[in-house]
Amino acid sequence: MRIDAMILAGLAFCFTCLPGLSRAQTTAGVPHLAKQGNATQLLVDGKPFLILSGELSNNAATALEPMEPIWPKLVSSNLNTVLVGVSWAQFEPEEGKFNYTLVDGVIAKARENRMHIVFLWFGCWKNGTSSYPPYWVKKDYERFPRIQIGEGKTVSISGPVELLSTLSEATRDADARAFAALMAHIKEVDGTQHTVVMMQVENEVGVLRDTRDRSPAANAAFAGPVPAELMNYLQSHRATLIPELRDVWASNGSRKSGTWEQVFGPGKPASLEIPIQTTASLLGPLEHENSWQKLHWASDEIFMAWNYARFLEKVVQSGKAAYNIPMYVNGWLQQPNHAWPGTYPSGGPMPQVHDIWRAGAPDIDILAPDLYLEYFDSVCERFTRNGNPLFIPETSTNAANAIVAFGKYNAIGFSPFGIDGNRPIPPDLAATYSLLSEISPMVLAHQGKDTMTAVRLNQGDSPKHVKLGNYTLTLTYIGRNTHIAPQPKGESVPSQVPSALQAAPEPPLEAAAILISTGPDEYYFAGGGMRIDFAPNTPGPQNVGLGDVQQGNFVDGKWVVTRQIAGDDDAQGEILILRPYTILRVTLYRFP
Ligand code: DGJ
Secondary structure (H helix, E strand, O other): OHHHHHHHHHHHHHHHHOOOOOHHHHHHOOOEEEEEOOEEEEEEOOEEEOEEEEEOOOOOOOOOHHHOOHHHHHHHOOOOEEEEEEEHHHHOOEOOEOOOHHHHHHHHHHHHOOOEEEEEEEEEEEOOEOOOOOHHHHOOOOOOOEOOOOOOOOOOOOOOOOOEOOOOHHHHHHHHHHHHHHHHHHHHHHOOOOOEEEEEEEEOOOEOOOOOOOOHHHHHHHHOEOOHHHHHHHHHOHHHOOHHHHHHHHHOOOOOOOEHHHHHOOOOOOOOOOOOOOOOOOOOHHHHHHHOOOOOOHHHHHHHHHHHHHHHHHHHHHHHHHOOOOEEEEEEOOEOOEOOEOOEOEOOOOHHHHHHHHHHOOOOOEEEEEEOOOOHHHHHHHHOHHHOOOEEEEEOOOHHHHHHHHHHOOOOEEEEEOOOOOOOOOHHHHHHHHHHHHHHHHHHHHOOOOOEEEEEEOOOOOOEEEEEOOEEEEEEEOOOOOOOOOOOOOOOOOOOOOHHHOOOOOOOOOEEEEEEEEEOOEEEEEEEOEEEEEEEOOOOOOEEEEEEEEEEEEEOOEEEEEEEEOHHHHOOOOOEEEOOOEEEEEEEEEEO
16 A cells, blocks of 8 residues: 555656656646636637537436437537536446446547536536436435425425425435536546536526425524624625625525524414416516516525525535536526515526625636526626626527627536427527637637627617717617618618518627627627717717728638628718628727
8 A cells, every 4th residue: 555655645746747748738728717808708728718509408318329410400509509418317326336338438429529617516406406316316315305385385386396305415415416526527538628617516406396395304594593694694784695695695694694584574474375477466567577687585585595505515526526617596586576585596696696696605616697588688697796707508590699708708608408309400500600610819818898788679679779998889789681771861762672572680789799899990890780980089070980991700710801891881971781690890080
């Protein structure tokens, strides 16, 4: 033993002493997060990286062969990353025996297709419930206890809730051991190649059908004091707490200690039944409009958030001890008709309890929204408070949202769900991913600074005004455009195609563009479907001319002009149109 240890120590010494191969250098390219201005970026192989992704449906990667036709589909739609579930049941079919076949197979295929992977650890919880743990866990009720809910459970679904409790060390340790084994294996097979860039830990955790766990263990904890770590966190972060939480704490007297209900107000009585649709009785229409984003029965949701966070912190710590790459948790969102905890998973990483998660799970890097709601921007706003980086692991295929996420909210990644589905990936999304991939070095250089933003415009929207650099830009919707040259200001645009010959109209484009100020009089615009006008916001001549307008592409990061725009293409120098899926470099001048 002693000799082995000496040999190992010697080898380690030689390894670190090899010229040009220090331990620091061997880990330098490992995926990690780094700050740039007020943004956080993902670095892979030492370089910032935008995840242009899609998430596979839950069980798409439970066998390798059926995955074969999926890879070309992803590649041809310009994805650079795919989010792939790993089922605990398949990974550890017998306790302590791990099966790496699927993980290895997926990594190999991703490499063949030059793609990256984010693995989703479907451990104890998936969509609140516990359908992915192995059989040996599911059948052992004694060792791995379930939650209990009150008699006043939400009425959406009846029957028992098959949901592992957060309050079991045995459950936590079993999950953490399996996750650590997964991370150790990923390090072994991918520690130098970095195909795997990030991990999702569990999936949409939280209690369903009631506001909290009401098992005897949970009731005892709920009746006890709020842990000192949480109270200390609230006090030391008082100035920056998320307002929804700060208000709840303040309205209960900003106490420094006490039980959960003393500190955060009353929980829901066990017998009170809440309908799944919150527009019904308990919340009137007006209250519903205004208050659904708040905490309802705050102590219950906060209690659950703390317990999930503490559980997941252990899982993440074990995983990171094996291989330290960025890790996030994703949340099934609270929404207007599902505003009460339990109608969405209570205790998940909702914006109103982000502070609780930060306090309980400091090793989780990102709290991420599964963002299917129509008010995309407002969810992005709420999820980027206090420096939380934006990663959207699940969403729809709306391409304008991708532009807004990266350009306005400094997103790390965007990932429509069910990308392997029967329907083709929409061409709008594929074209937008191609555009984003071209312009990503510039987007990455400007994230976190005040030199970049993004706008979206729908048909019928009034023009938007954006102050950026030395000019205020006015952006007006034009949609897919007609290929007719825009006319000088004041003249109408005649249709050149007789209406009988016109093809059936395409649905109106949702216009969106990333706007980047690259110099005192220079901009890059990427996206399209809008007209852009300029007004100076610095002293000097007030008229603005289009000095040099180039349409082009970034090839290997270098700007290549494909068309010089003047004459008919910019209404004789008077109107700048950004057509869909294009990149323009525009240099302005001013005259009296
Ligand atoms: C959200 C979940 O996180 C996904 O795994 C999947 O179940 C979708 N819902 C289905 O819409």
